[in-house]
Amino acid sequence: MPSIEFVIERTIAAPVDRVFARLVDIDRYGEWMPAKGTILRGTRQTSPGVVGLGTTFVDETKLGQTPGDVVEFEAPTAVVFHWWESSKKGKVKAEGWPGYQLSATADDRTLVRHSAKLNLYGAYRLAAPIFRRMALRERTTVMDGLKASFETDPARPGKP
Secondary structure (H helix, E strand, O other): OOEEEEEEEEEEOOOHHHHHHHHHOHHHHHHOOOOOOOOEEEEEEOOOOOOOOOOEEEEEEOOEEEEEEEEEEEOOOEEEEEEEEEOOOOOEEEEEEEEEEEEEEHHHEEEEEEEEEEEEOHHHHHHHHHHHHHHHHHHHHHHHHHHHHHHOOOOOOOOO
16 A cells, blocks of 8 residues: 655744644634645534544545544644545545644744645555645645735734
8 A cells, every 4th residue: 555645844924822723623724725726625524512633524625525533633733634535335545644733933933844644545556646746736735825824814913
């Protein structure tokens, strides 16, 4: 089973607790997620309560619905999501673990280290190079969208 892994880092002009809060506010991804460059069309939380370990969600993508859950949650420094795509017979074809590790830096900034892991199964393994390019583009778009959302955030004093 091919495993695709990579890390993307961005420094975001906001305190770590605000960045973490935005990352775990599943139902509001559409407010900051770019419309172009991503297959994501929307995300909704499917379990009740505040987001935490075990919270479930569904991603609405160009390719259909993808269920997932939160598999690591350490506020305000780490969150890891897990999603999977299954065949109609229930066999997993692909699964991913997008994770975020946050650390405070100078001047109320946050270093976000986004690690992504993607496992492919069955015929999907043959397309591993294509999936790698797609995943890297997708995750870079997400990180750039997250960063941009704070650059234009009216709740941030002194910024547009």
